[in-house]
Amino acid sequence: xxxxxxxxxxxxxxxxxxxxxxxxxxxxxxxxxxxxxxxxxxxxxxxxxxxxxxxxxxxxxxxxxxxxxxxxxxxxxxxxxxxxxxxxxxxxxxxxxxxxxxxxxxxxxxxxxxxxxxxxxxxxxxxxxxxxxxxxxxxxxxxxxxxxxxxxxxxxxxxxxxxxxxxxxxxxxxxxxxxxxxxxxxxxxxxxxxxxxxxxxxxxxxxxxxxxxxxxxxxxxxxxxxxxxxxxxxxxxxxxxxxxxxxxxxxxxxxxxxxxxxxxxxxxxxxxxxxxxxxxxxxxx
Amino acid sequence: xxxxxxxxxxxxxxxxxxxxxxxxxxxxxxxxxxxxxxxxxxxxxxxxxxxxxxxxxxxxxxxxxxxxxxxxxxxxxxxxxxxxxxxxxxxxxxxxxxxxxxxxxxxxxxxxxxxxxxxxxxxxxxxxxxxxxxxxxxxxxxxxxxxxxxxxxxxxxxxxxxxxxxxxxxxxxxxxxxxxxxxxxxxxxxxxxxxxxxxxxxxxxxxxxxxxxxxxxxxxxxxxxxxxxxxxxxxxxxxxxxxxxxxxxxxxxxxxxxxxxxxxxxxxxxxxxxxxxxxxxxxxxxxxxxxxxxxxxxxxxxxxxxxxxxxxxxxxxxxxxxxxxxxxxxxxxxxxxxxx
Numbered sequence: 001x002x003x004x005x006x007x008x009x010x011x012x013x014x015x016x017x018x019x020x021x022x023x024x025x026x027x028x029x030x031x032x033x034x035x036x037x038x039x040x041x042x043x044x045x046x047x048x049x050x051x052x053x054x055x056x057x058x059x060x061x062x063x064x065x066x067x068x069x070x071x072x073x074x075x076x077x078x079x080x081x082x083x084x085x086x087x088x089x090x091x092x093x094x095x096x097x098x099x100x101x102x103x104x105x106x107x108x109x110x111x112x113x114x115x116x117x118x119x120x121x122x123x124x125x126x127x128x129x130x131x132x133x134x135x136x137x138x139x140x141x142x143x144x145x146x147x148x149x150x151x152x153x154x155x156x157x158x159x160x161x162x163x164x165x166x167x168x169x170x171x172x173x174x175x176x177x178x179x180x181x182x183x184x185x186x187x188x189x190x191x192x193x194x195x196x197x198x199x200x201x202x203x204x205x206x207x208x209x210x211x212x213x214x215x216x217x218x219x220x221x222x223x224x225x226x227x228x229x230x231x232x233x234x235x236x237x238x239x240x241x242x243x244x245x246x247x248x249x250x251x252x253x254x255x256x257x258x259x260x261x262x263x264x265x266x267x268x269x270x271x272x273x274x275x276x277x278x279x280x281x282x283x284x285x
Numbered sequence: 286x287x288x289x290x291x292x293x294x295x296x297x298x299x300x301x302x303x304x305x306x307x308x309x310x311x312x313x314x315x316x317x318x319x320x321x322x323x324x325x326x327x328x329x330x331x332x333x334x335x336x337x338x339x340x341x342x343x344x345x346x347x348x349x350x351x352x353x354x355x356x357x358x359x360x361x362x363x364x365x366x367x368x369x370x371x372x373x374x375x376x377x378x379x380x381x382x383x384x385x386x387x388x389x390x391x392x393x394x395x396x397x398x399x400x401x402x403x404x405x406x407x408x409x410x411x412x413x414x415x416x417x418x419x420x421x422x423x424x425x426x427x428x429x430x431x432x433x434x435x436x437x438x439x440x441x442x443x444x445x446x447x448x449x450x451x452x453x454x455x456x457x458x459x460x461x462x463x464x465x466x467x468x469x470x471x472x473x474x475x476x477x478x479x480x481x482x483x484x485x486x487x488x489x490x491x492x493x494x495x496x497x498x499x500x501x502x503x504x505x506x507x508x509x510x511x512x513x514x515x516x517x518x519x520x521x522x523x524x525x526x527x528x529x530x531x532x533x534x535x536x537x538x539x540x541x542x543x544x545x546x547x548x549x550x551x552x553x554x555x556x557x558x559x560x561x562x563x564x565x566x567x568x569x570x571x572x573x574x575x576x577x578x579x580x581x582x583x584x585x586x587x588x589x590x591x592x593x594x595x596x597x598x599x600x601x602x603x604x605x606x607x608x609x610x611x612x613x614x615x616x617x618x619x620x621x622x623x624x625x
Contacts, residue, residue, distance in 0.1 A: 205458020212428020248406035249397030250620040
């Protein structure tokens, strides 16, 4: 018997939704066959079989949310395996119910044990703010909304773009691909290709182009896929943008900012996973 | 498909192709070139007197390019260049006093004495610097062109670079985006034959710089940059191409600088004879004066009046730059951050 495990579809994925099975119990699968569709917070992706055999049992029902990576989701019977007796199948419904519920369970109930870790990771909960903010007072009656840092960044950009016609987004995969890390998801649809611009993978060049647009009084958001790649453009960021206000005696209207989606991950080298907090380029108004 | 086409034939000196300029206009170009020449000579002198700290790159010999291009620019067009920038600033109409006082690092200088020779900026004049990093102005100029297109403005950004900058990677990155997005930018390569001390032949595998955009299907033309009317003709065609939605254009201006790369350059990489030969046979100002005379447009008095007026402007600017107060030390801490 071979268990098929819930796969991680990106380095940051911890759980996902098993959207759809494309096989059923009793089917024979070959390596490379599509067996399921899995949704993460970034995308829906197809899962292919690696091992060959006959589907003995589907352990997680279609539509199950919050299925943890590495949870067994199906069981295959290989050539040499005897047909299993009922215990495995009998266990399956229990596991089916348990996996999604455990993951998708009410966060409040598990709060004591997971709160610190979540606060570190997301940094946006009221508890985390209370610990780090110099002003721990939350305004009376303030409501907090739980959302990912990714969506918060996207919402902030969208808000600015709705408020000010001069704000636009340019960078690697920000438009049609919806953002390499999905930070710009939905922006192309709302603002169109004039204001959400895919660039070639030429950081030095497009950073300078963004600085030039800022010289003309526009407010570009220049996104580097990771800030490590912005090292290519450090001359444009520092010499052309950051110093300009001082060197021109305040006569250059340059104003720009850069988005910096970077995180440390196991097996990610410093060339692609180093986080550097750049000084904000001088901005006006 | 010969997109990168070799330059047009020399224009007929009597009627520059496609453009008829009044005698007054022609004298205005002459005056503008002469103003740059005299201004730069005086800047060189002030440097020698220890009044100009930092850097100082003179434009002497290349005047026909900045003046010729400016003469075909439309209102709202932008100019951006590298560090050999005094000529472009004067051609754009910046105040000679403010420019000279910036060279001497004085409070009423264009950048309040904090930018110096390479970092002046005047949005009203359409002048966007003045950049000290070789080639850095090229993506920035491309971004200015992007802003024109973004706002639907019928303007062109004239982005100047030298033969040295033409080898920079970021220049190619910018050209690619300009062609991809059909941005209204004219790249003006001022090929004065030496990138500091390294001749074009020693620095680049393709010495025909008007072909720099060929990899991106950007048209180019080679132009006699010592002939202001040739500059105007080619400039007007390139600008029209960019303005009408045709995308970028590359102009290679064949020119020469008479002085060293900077004030501290003894220019040992070329002979005295080479410099003298260009001065004698191709000088843009002498050449154009002869042409005006041949056209019977002006008498001796008119030239003398212009000479005298220019000398006066330059002397006044130099005196202003010498005597104006230095910036308050507190200026070190201003213009660093802005209110967000």
